[in-house]
Amino acid sequence: MSAFERIKVMVGGDPQKPAVFTPEAREIHDLKRMSKADFEAMKQHARDHRLVTHKWRNRRWVVLLLSNLLFTFSFWLDIQLLEGSLTASRFVGFHLIDLNSALQVMLAHKHIIVNLFIGTATVFVLWAALGGRSFCSWVCPYHLVAEWFEWLHLKLAEKKLVSDHEFHRGARTVFWLLFSILALVSGYTVFETVSPTGILSRALIYGPSLALGWVFLLLVFEVVYSRRAWCRYVCPIGLTYGMVGAVSPLRIQYRLENCFHEGDCRKVCLVPHVLDVVIKGRAADKHVPIGPDCTRCGLCIDVCPSGALVYDIKGLSKLM
Amino acid sequence: MKDQDQISAAVQPDGDVAPAAAKKGGKRPVAPVRKEAARRKFIRSVALAGGVVGLAMLGYVPVADARKSRLRPPGALEEHDFLSSCIKCGQCVQVCPVAAIRLDDIDHGFGIGVPYIDARMQACDFSCDAVQCILACPTGSLTYKKPEFVKTRAGMKLAHAPVLKAKEKDAEPTLNLKERIGVARLSRPDACLAVQGKAFKGPARGSDFKGRMRYMDVDRWKPIAVRDHPYERDICDLCVSECPIKDAIKMEETVGADGLKRYRPAVLEQCVGCGVCEMICPADPAAIVIDERKAWEAA
Numbered sequence: 001m002s003a004f005e006r007i008k009v010m011v012g013g014d015p016q017k018p019a020v021f022t023p024e025a026r027e028i029h030d031l032k033r034m035s036k037a038d039f040e041a042m043k044q045h046a047r048d049h050r051l052v053t054h055k056w057r058n059r060r061w062v063v064l065l066l067s068n069l070l071f072t073f074s075f076w077l078d079i080q081l082l083e084g085s086l087t088a089s090r091f092v093g094f095h096l097i098d099l100n101s102a103l104q105v106m107l108a109h110k111h112i113i114v115n116l117f118i119g120t121a122t123v124f125v126l127w128a129a130l131g132g133r134s135f136c137s138w139v140c141p142y143h144l145v146a147e148w149f150e151w152l153h154l155k156l157a158e159k160k161l162v163s164d165h166e167f168h169r170g171a172r173t174v175f176w177l178l179f180s181i182l183a184l185v186s187g188y189t190v191f192e193t194v195s196p197t198g199i200l201s202r203a204l205i206y207g208p209s210l211a212l213g214w215v216f217l218l219l220v221f222e223v224v225y226s227r228r229a230w231c232r233y234v235c236p237i238g239l240t241y242g243m244v245g246a247v248s249p250l251r252i253q254y255r256l257e258n259c260f261h262e263g264d265c266r267k268v269c270l271v272p273h274v275l276d277v278v279i280k281g282r283a284a285d286k287h288v289p290i291g292p293d294c295t296r297c298g299l300c301i302d303v304c305p306s307g308a309l310v311y312d313i314k315g316l317s318k319l320m
Numbered sequence: 321m322k323d324q325d326q327i328s329a330a331v332q333p334d335g336d337v338a339p340a341a342a343k344k345g346g347k348r349p350v351a352p353v354r355k356e357a358a359r360r361k362f363i364r365s366v367a368l369a370g371g372v373v374g375l376a377m378l379g380y381v382p383v384a385d386a387r388k389s390r391l392r393p394p395g396a397l398e399e400h401d402f403l404s405s406c407i408k409c410g411q412c413v414q415v416c417p418v419a420a421i422r423l424d425d426i427d428h429g430f431g432i433g434v435p436y437i438d439a440r441m442q443a444c445d446f447s448c449d450a451v452q453c454i455l456a457c458p459t460g461s462l463t464y465k466k467p468e469f470v471k472t473r474a475g476m477k478l479a480h481a482p483v484l485k486a487k488e489k490d491a492e493p494t495l496n497l498k499e500r501i502g503v504a505r506l507s508r509p510d511a512c513l514a515v516q517g518k519a520f521k522g523p524a525r526g527s528d529f530k531g532r533m534r535y536m537d538v539d540r541w542k543p544i545a546v547r548d549h550p551y552e553r554d555i556c557d558l559c560v561s562e563c564p565i566k567d568a569i570k571m572e573e574t575v576g577a578d579g580l581k582r583y584r585p586a587v588l589e590q591c592v593g594c595g596v597c598e599m600i601c602p603a604d605p606a607a608i609v610i611d612e613r614k615a616w617e618a619a
Contacts, residue, residue: 101408109405116458179376190377
């Protein structure tokens, strides 16, 4: 899949089956046409040796909590290490500005001062290197809270008390455009009014607000009606970082030779369309990078019993 | 999940077949059930878009009718430009030594996360000496010098740079502030102790008031609670004596019809609208208040 096609999937397109397969991929696909009994036995073997691990999830939660609490303690203890909130801050004096907030302000105000430019450029380079949407799963406080409520949704869904209603993934692209146009036309940063990321970040630093009620309503909506709806179908921050991460060297890589096509990864994934490649017969190459909509959260790595998904830095494996 | 499993079962892991299957897949007629599901999904998605954007636009309501206009921190652009340029990060809140700056909540619509000052609770007394909030602002919402294209309002420009009383003996006694954020007004002269010719003794706002101020005779760099600094005045003149800006307010003496001396605080042209007079006024509610974004007018 070309980079262009991966971006197409991110903005809402359906993943397509590849037209051309590399010889290695074809060989592996052919090798997997063993007898059903053989295949089942191998699967069973992998399952038996499965390690139930939460390694990456735990690391991620620690990073997410620490980076958010660093804001809080920096202010409370007045140590001036990380001043501001997630929308804009200064880390030991260096300006850092959230890309989507910067976009909203630039479109609404139509004037860019030097500090705004520096902070935006710094964050752009930072997340281009670190994987774009890794901001979502490793930093965004709403992601963490939504993850906890997702657990509740899945429990209730298991008991058939609720069910997941999917929306069209293209909706997020429409939201991105709408909020950009609204900022440009109205001259207000309209998205910031409803952004749970900004609301939660400010609440963690400056104390609780009425706006937390809105965040709670969103979470209830996600529990009873649509799993992870905000992150999947609405949040323009995710798309902004996704576009930045499209060129990132840090991504998750799929290894066809290790995969039993059991689909556990797709069940835990926030954005399962990026894992279309793990479906039997879909991988065009032996190793396939996962698309830019992936938040690099590592849940799939934790859940895969056979190590078919790994963190990868483009070019580094060749060097080593 | 279920339909994807079906797809994966249908496609054999054979490189030769896959492209043909993909081509056929595009033309394959769609089952009515699938069509109906897709239609519902589309309608749901449109409803979601309408719902979220509609809720976001509710932010217009408090802005449009501006029930509560706000006193903004020093150096703020005009209200519309201020709301559009503010990135809602609160860095101004963090640098203020007296915590005069607070952030608005969602009931202020597009003003959510935007800084304001409630002068009666905690005024800006410039104890930072350098208008730190302006220095901290990353987007130029608070600025020393407004860019050419933004709206300005007549009467907001100060005649000359305000002299900070605390810095009067320094080499550079002025504040880098070109415009006022509002202007003080004696709103309830009848309640004013000076107008009544009354004395004042004790903590200005009672013993449970949390506001703080910098007192040069206590510590230049450490503001203390107002309640820990009681006053004793024969005629109350706190708004004049505690005003941090030189030549911003004075006590006018007149002679009444009965031949007795009368007093009345008079706001002068150098008033920047910081709100210290409103905070310190012992009358309740305050006899002197700040009118935000108002120009000074000769009485």
